[in-house]
Amino acid sequence: xxxxxxxxxxxxxxxxxxxxxxxxxxxxxxxxxxxxxxxxxxxxxxxxxxxxxxxxxxxxxxxxxxxxxxxxxxxxxxxxxxxxxxxxxxxxxxxxxxxxxxxxxxxxxxxxxxxxxxxxxxxxxxxxxxxxxxxxxxxxxxxxxxxxxxxxxxxxxxxxxxxxxxxxxxxxxxxxxxxxxxxxxxxxxxxxxxxxxxxxxxxxxxxxxxxxxxxxxxxxxxxxxxxxxxxxxxxxxxxxxxxxxxxxxxxxxxxxxxxxxxxxxxxxxxxxxxxxxxxxxxxxxxxxxxxxxxxxxxxxxxxxxxxxxxxxxxxxxxxxxxxxxxxxxxxxxxxxxxxxxxxxxxxxxxxxxxxxxxxxxxxxxxxxxxxxx
Amino acid sequence: xxxxxxxxxxxxxxxxxxxxxxxxxxxxxxxxxxxxxxxxxxxxxxxxxxxxxxxxxxxxxxxxxxxxxxxxxxxxxxxxxxxxxxxxxxxxxxxxxxxxxxxxxxxxxxxxxxxxxxxxxxxxxxxxxxxxxxxxxxxxxxxxxxxxxxxxxxxxxxxxxxxxxxxxxxxxxxxxxxxxxxxxxxxxxxxxxxxxxxxxxxxxxxxxxxxxxxxxxxxxxxxxxxxxxxxxxxxxxxxxxxxxxxxxxxxxxxxxxxxxxxxxxxxxxxxxxxxxxxxxxxxxxxxxxxxxxxxxxxxxxxxxxxxxxxxxxxxxxxxxxxxxxxxxxxxxxxxxxxxxxxxxxxxxxxxxxxxxxxxxxxxxxxxxxxxxxxxxxxxxxxxxxxxx
Numbered sequence: 001x002x003x004x005x006x007x008x009x010x011x012x013x014x015x016x017x018x019x020x021x022x023x024x025x026x027x028x029x030x031x032x033x034x035x036x037x038x039x040x041x042x043x044x045x046x047x048x049x050x051x052x053x054x055x056x057x058x059x060x061x062x063x064x065x066x067x068x069x070x071x072x073x074x075x076x077x078x079x080x081x082x083x084x085x086x087x088x089x090x091x092x093x094x095x096x097x098x099x100x101x102x103x104x105x106x107x108x109x110x111x112x113x114x115x116x117x118x119x120x121x122x123x124x125x126x127x128x129x130x131x132x133x134x135x136x137x138x139x140x141x142x143x144x145x146x147x148x149x150x151x152x153x154x155x156x157x158x159x160x161x162x163x164x165x166x167x168x169x170x171x172x173x174x175x176x177x178x179x180x181x182x183x184x185x186x187x188x189x190x191x192x193x194x195x196x197x198x199x200x201x202x203x204x205x206x207x208x209x210x211x212x213x214x215x216x217x218x219x220x221x222x223x224x225x226x227x228x229x230x231x232x233x234x235x236x237x238x239x240x241x242x243x244x245x246x247x248x249x250x251x252x253x254x255x256x257x258x259x260x261x262x263x264x265x266x267x268x269x270x271x272x273x274x275x276x277x278x279x280x281x282x283x284x285x286x287x288x289x290x291x292x293x294x295x296x297x298x299x300x301x302x303x304x305x306x307x308x309x310x311x312x313x314x315x316x317x318x319x320x321x322x323x324x325x326x327x328x329x330x331x332x333x334x335x336x337x338x339x340x341x342x343x344x345x346x347x348x349x350x351x352x353x354x355x356x357x358x359x360x361x362x363x364x365x366x367x368x369x370x371x372x373x
Numbered sequence: 374x375x376x377x378x379x380x381x382x383x384x385x386x387x388x389x390x391x392x393x394x395x396x397x398x399x400x401x402x403x404x405x406x407x408x409x410x411x412x413x414x415x416x417x418x419x420x421x422x423x424x425x426x427x428x429x430x431x432x433x434x435x436x437x438x439x440x441x442x443x444x445x446x447x448x449x450x451x452x453x454x455x456x457x458x459x460x461x462x463x464x465x466x467x468x469x470x471x472x473x474x475x476x477x478x479x480x481x482x483x484x485x486x487x488x489x490x491x492x493x494x495x496x497x498x499x500x501x502x503x504x505x506x507x508x509x510x511x512x513x514x515x516x517x518x519x520x521x522x523x524x525x526x527x528x529x530x531x532x533x534x535x536x537x538x539x540x541x542x543x544x545x546x547x548x549x550x551x552x553x554x555x556x557x558x559x560x561x562x563x564x565x566x567x568x569x570x571x572x573x574x575x576x577x578x579x580x581x582x583x584x585x586x587x588x589x590x591x592x593x594x595x596x597x598x599x600x601x602x603x604x605x606x607x608x609x610x611x612x613x614x615x616x617x618x619x620x621x622x623x624x625x626x627x628x629x630x631x632x633x634x635x636x637x638x639x640x641x642x643x644x645x646x647x648x649x650x651x652x653x654x655x656x657x658x659x660x661x662x663x664x665x666x667x668x669x670x671x672x673x674x675x676x677x678x679x680x681x682x683x684x685x686x687x688x689x690x691x692x693x694x695x696x697x698x699x700x701x702x703x704x705x706x707x708x709x710x711x712x713x714x715x716x717x718x719x720x721x722x723x724x725x726x727x728x729x730x731x732x733x734x735x736x737x738x739x740x741x742x743x744x745x746x747x748x749x750x751x752x753x754x755x756x757x758x759x760x761x
Contacts, residue, residue, distance in 0.1 A: 249756055264760050269752035270745070276756060277688045284667035285660075311660055361649075364656030368646045371637060 624689020
């Protein structure tokens with residue numbers, strides 16, 4: 001056992017205890033049926049457990065790496081807890097810690113204390129990297145102003161935004177209050193009930209103190225953070241599908257039709273095995289991606305590792321949750337039954353930050369370029 | 374048996390060990406027989422196996438006292454990986470992989486002294502007589518019978534799918550010796566000389582137009598009692614006890630990697646990589662092979678740590694063989710009309726034979742425990758789904 005393994009094991013234990021104590025699946029149900037806002041009390045709880053800060057520098061209460069974070073998210077995924085932790089804490093911290101602007105420490109400290117923060121970078125229709133955004137930054141005397149749109153931005157309540165914006169010398173990262181003047185929002189809800197925003201920047205003023213990532217530096221930092229966050233999503237989906245299969249196997253062993261448990265029918269046995277195969281492939285792919293991406297800042301290595309894990313995890317999680325619904329039969333089609341919550345969260349995380357098709361396309365282009373070289 | 378004493382291969386640094394294997398293969402194994410998309414016949418590989426035998430490398434996993442290289446499991450896997458990577462052809466190896474270990478564990482001193490040394494010298498080749506026309510997946514239903522006739526047995530019946538029986542000198546058989554017992558409990562293990570009167574071998578031509586298997590008929594074949602291994606009616610138990618870490622090799626990514634390499638050559642030469650529809654499926658197959666290799670590495674680490682494999686190792690074979698088949702299917706598809714033409718075609722400056730690849734991949738989901746049998750094992754032993 002290495003130190004990382006030891007720490008990861010401790011984190012798994014505390015995450016499993018958290019999932020049980022907080023009944024996080026019930027919370028996922030309230031999210032689906034209720035208001036759908038990012039729950040600030042939940043976020044504060046993660047802060048107290050040290051989870052929001054874990055990927056920050058050690059001096060800020062972090063010092064842990066991708067392996068420990070992946071272990072945490074796999075466990076939380078089993079209880080449908082924690083996807084906002086990826087998007088509104090780990091992703092922005094992974095970006096900010098690679099930035100040298102004056103606001104970078106402030107952004108990380110706020111996240112560590114439990115204030116959510118979202119990265120705003122995607123154009124309409126989605127894109128995989130921070131270079132493709134349409135938000136522009138214009139110099140206006142000593143201040144700067146933001147113009148343009150960013151989409152698929154998670155809710156941050158009263159927290160702040162990390163906006164990727166292109167200026168003359170590249171893409172930088174800027175801290176913006178969620179309530180800043182000139183910022184308009186349109187809200188939609190994802191399959192699992194969370195709010196997600198389109199943001200319109202109409203000459204939003206940012207001061208020198210709000211600079212997180214310098215032009216060029218900020219875009220590169222966001223891209224590294226995005227790749228690592230995708231691997232954490234894959235870990236979350238891995239936990240989600242493990243729990244889904246476990247619940248489905250319990251059902252196959254107890255539900256009786258034609259005088260015997262339906263799990264005695266060979267057609268269901270073989271299909272259950274195919275789900276197990278995909279789950280174990282995902283586990284191997286996630287472990288491999290964590291190993292490669294945890295040690296590298298090379299964009300090609302990161303893209304390869306992230307797309308590889310995200311394709312497998314997204315496809316597998318959707319397969320496992322769809323099949324779980326089918327194997328549970330009509331009861332699974334009701335809101336009352338929990339298995340649908342697993343499907344909803346699988347749909348949401350499979351799509352966010354690039355779905356399987358988008359990542360397969362990018363992976364294919366990487367291979368084609370390698371072959372041509 | 375006296376031969377040049379080996380160095381202690383197992384104590385060698387792994388990198389040095391691998392380099393030694395590589396150097397030898399590059400120097401001694403002719404290019405014409407490497408990376409072949411088909412199972413080679415005995416005569417084709419014999420010049421190479423004689424060189425291996427002279428080095429004492431025919432039986433890498435056997436203890437040195439029996440003429441093996443004395444490799445531990447980790448080193449044995451390194452040996453296999455290097456040979457696979459270098460495209461070394463598989464010599465007829467049933468004696469090495471199956472019979473040798475069984476005799477070491479259950480055979481008599483006389484049987485070990487008679488049969489093991491010629492295997493290590495690649496002089497005597499064995500084939501495996503298990504499957505029968507009505508005993509495939511349900512192997513324990515086998516009916517080939519050995520009747521006790523005092524000082525010998527009289528064998529009658531038929532074996533089938535006997536790989537390269539036409540090239541072998543001996544066959545090891547599972548035979549029924551007690552028709553009254555439960556089906557697994559009336560089976561014995563016999564060693565039979567294929568030159569014995571009453572044995573007929575008939576090669577079976579496969580879909581890929583090769584004669585890879587035989588039917589073997591036994592008509593009042595007399596087999597001395599001393600050729601019984603272990604006690605009577607213990608054959609099933611002995612054969613099962615031997616299913617160890619070797620099961621991992623059935624799920625190795627090597628076939629898929631080899632096929633993907635040919636598909637890449639075809640895609641490069643035909644310009645298919647510029648087609649987004651093709652590239653999407655090609656990317657998925659690359660991911661399938663990469664993840665298979667990563668999952669394989671996890672089981673391989675388990676073996677190298679000396680831990681026994683569980684029933685879950687079957688998922689490797691299920692996915693490895695399905696992936697291998699899908700690669701060959703896309704190869705045929707992207708070849709278009711050429712995908713139904715027998716023989717290799719040239720793409721760019723590389724030779725690809727889509728149809729041969731396709732045929733060769735067909736039996737992978739059938740032999741060594743079909744995919745359906747493997748799924749049944751995992752469903753019961755791993756997922757706890759019973760037929761109750």
